[in-house]
Amino acid sequence: MQNGIRQEAGSYGKYLSGTVQGMPYSGIRKFFDLIAQTEGIISLGIGEPDYATPGVIKDACVEALNNNFTKYTSNCGMPELRSAIAVYLHDRLDLHYQESDILITVGVSEAVDLAFRAIINPGDEILIGEPCYVSYEPCVTLAGGKPVLVTTKAEDEFRLRKKHLITRITERTKAILLSYPNNPTGAIMRRADLEEIAQVAEAYDLLVISDEAYAELTYDTEHVSIANIPGMKDRTIILNGFSKMFAMTGWRLGFAAGPEELIDAMLKIHQYTMLCAPSISQQAVLHGLTNGYGFIREMVGDYNRRRRLLVDGLREIGLPCFEPQGAFYAFPSIKHTGMSSAEFSERLLFEDKVAVVPGDAFGESGEGFIRCCYATSRDRLEEALERIDTFVRRYKLPKAATINI
Ligand SMILES: Cc1ncc(COP(=O)(O)O)c(C=O)c1O
Structure with a gap:
C-alpha cells in the first residue's frame, strides 16, 4: 500500500484517461521487446540510419556547449x-x-x-x-x-x-x-x-x-x-x-x-x-x-546500393517485392507462405535470428507484408538474406509466381 492505492496491475485504471487506456502499444514496440530478449540477431527492424551524425554537426554542437549555448x-x-x-x-x-x-x-x-x-x-x-x-x-x-x-x-x-x-x-x-x-x-x-x-x-x-x-x-x-x-x-x-x-x-x-x-x-x-x-x-x-550536403549525397548513394542488394536478394529468395523508391525500407509480400506477418516475423526471429517488422504493425492493410530496413551494412544485409533464404527453404514455401508486384 502507498497513499492508499493498491500497487498491482490495473489499480490506476479509474485515474487514467479512457482514450489512453483504449490505445494499443505500437506494434513495433512489442516487436522490439522480443528482439531485446534474443541474442545474435541481425536486425532489419529498426527504422534508423546506421550512420553517425556528420563531424561538422557534432563539432558545432561541442562548440555550442563550450560557449554555454545551453x-x-x-x-x-x-x-x-x-x-x-x-x-x-x-x-x-x-x-x-x-x-x-x-x-x-x-x-x-x-x-x-x-x-x-x-x-x-x-x-x-x-x-x-x-x-x-x-x-x-x-x-x-x-x-x-x-x-x-x-x-x-x-x-x-x-x-x-x-x-x-x-x-x-x-x-x-x-x-x-x-x-x-x-x-x-x-x-x-x-x-x-x-x-x-x-x-x-x-x-x-x-x-x-x-x-x-x-x-x-x-x-x-x-x-x-x-x-x-x-x-x-x-x-x-x-x-x-x-x-x-x-x-x-x-x-x-x-x-x-x-x-x-x-x-x-x-x-x-x-x-x-x-x-x-x-x-x-x-x-x-x-x-x-x-x-x-556532401554527407547526404554520400549516404543516399550508399543506401541506393544496399537497396538493390536487399530487393534483388528478397526477390531471388522468392519473396515478391515492390520496387521501393524512397526512404530505406523494402516491403516484400509473404502472402504466399500462408503465414501471417506476425507469425512469419516471429518464426524468422526465433529460428534464424533476423528481425523484421510485421506489416500489420503499420495498419491492417500491412498484413501479408514485412518491413525490412536496409540502413545497415552490406555484410549484415548479405548475412540476413542468407538466413531468410534458409528460413524460407526450411518451410519449403512455394516460390512466388512473380518477383515484382
Ligand atoms: C514517416 C515518419 N515520420 C516521422 C518520423 C519521426 O521522425 P523524428 O525522429 O523526426 O521525430 C518517422 C520516424 O521513423 C517516420 O518514419
Missing part, C-alpha cells in the same frame, strides 16, 4: 535556423517560405502532434493512407479527431489514389495526411500523383499535412512536395526534420512549414508544451545546413 531559444526556434531552413526548402525543394512560416519542433514527431492538435475539433476526420507510420492514428485520436484509413495497394505502388480517397470523404473531413517517401513501403508520389491529391483537396476544401521526413532519401527521382503543386502551398503544412537527413535521430530536431496562421496556431501549443526545441541541436543543424 539556454532556451525563442519558442519558434533560432531565427538563423528558421532562415536557413527557408533557404534549404528553396534550394533543395523549390519551395518558397519566409522565416515566419517556419516553426522548429522536437523532431517530426512533435510536428505531427502539433499539426493535428492545431486543426482538429472533436469529431473532425483526417484521411490517412495506410499502411503508414505508427504515430498518425493515435495522434489524431489524442487530438479528439477520427482517423479514417484509406488503404493503399501494392498494385498501385502504394500510392494514395484519388479514386480511393474520395470514397472516404464526409462533411467532417478536414485534412489529408500524406506521407511520402513512405514508411513502411518505400513508395513515393510523383508530380502527377500529387496533382490528383491536389484536385481532391481543392474540390473538397481540405488541408494537407505532408510528412516529408524522408524527402532527402529518394533514389531514381527527386522528391516533389505537394506544396509545389499550384494552389497547394496555401493548404499544406509540410513536416520535415533532421533525423534521417543528417542521421540525427537522437538529437530530436524537426520543423513545420506552412501558412503563417496555421504555423502560429501550432506555435501556441508548442510554447506551452515544449517551450522550444533543444538549443544545442538547433545550433548544430544550422551548421549542417550550411556544410552537410
Whole structure:
C-alpha cells in the first residue's frame, strides 16, 4: 500500500484517461521487446540510419556547449535556423517560405502532434493512407479527431489514389495526411500523383499535412512536395526534420512549414508544451545546413546500393517485392507462405535470428507484408538474406509466381 492505492496491475485504471487506456502499444514496440530478449540477431527492424551524425554537426554542437549555448531559444526556434531552413526548402525543394512560416519542433514527431492538435475539433476526420507510420492514428485520436484509413495497394505502388480517397470523404473531413517517401513501403508520389491529391483537396476544401521526413532519401527521382503543386502551398503544412537527413535521430530536431496562421496556431501549443526545441541541436543543424550536403549525397548513394542488394536478394529468395523508391525500407509480400506477418516475423526471429517488422504493425492493410530496413551494412544485409533464404527453404514455401508486384 502507498497513499492508499493498491500497487498491482490495473489499480490506476479509474485515474487514467479512457482514450489512453483504449490505445494499443505500437506494434513495433512489442516487436522490439522480443528482439531485446534474443541474442545474435541481425536486425532489419529498426527504422534508423546506421550512420553517425556528420563531424561538422557534432563539432558545432561541442562548440555550442563550450560557449554555454545551453539556454532556451525563442519558442519558434533560432531565427538563423528558421532562415536557413527557408533557404534549404528553396534550394533543395523549390519551395518558397519566409522565416515566419517556419516553426522548429522536437523532431517530426512533435510536428505531427502539433499539426493535428492545431486543426482538429472533436469529431473532425483526417484521411490517412495506410499502411503508414505508427504515430498518425493515435495522434489524431489524442487530438479528439477520427482517423479514417484509406488503404493503399501494392498494385498501385502504394500510392494514395484519388479514386480511393474520395470514397472516404464526409462533411467532417478536414485534412489529408500524406506521407511520402513512405514508411513502411518505400513508395513515393510523383508530380502527377500529387496533382490528383491536389484536385481532391481543392474540390473538397481540405488541408494537407505532408510528412516529408524522408524527402532527402529518394533514389531514381527527386522528391516533389505537394506544396509545389499550384494552389497547394496555401493548404499544406509540410513536416520535415533532421533525423534521417543528417542521421540525427537522437538529437530530436524537426520543423513545420506552412501558412503563417496555421504555423502560429501550432506555435501556441508548442510554447506551452515544449517551450522550444533543444538549443544545442538547433545550433548544430544550422551548421549542417550550411556544410552537410556532401554527407547526404554520400549516404543516399550508399543506401541506393544496399537497396538493390536487399530487393534483388528478397526477390531471388522468392519473396515478391515492390520496387521501393524512397526512404530505406523494402516491403516484400509473404502472402504466399500462408503465414501471417506476425507469425512469419516471429518464426524468422526465433529460428534464424533476423528481425523484421510485421506489416500489420503499420495498419491492417500491412498484413501479408514485412518491413525490412536496409540502413545497415552490406555484410549484415548479405548475412540476413542468407538466413531468410534458409528460413524460407526450411518451410519449403512455394516460390512466388512473380518477383515484382
Ligand atoms: C514517416 C515518419 N515520420 C516521422 C518520423 C519521426 O521522425 P523524428 O525522429 O523526426 O521525430 C518517422 C520516424 O521513423 C517516420 O518514419
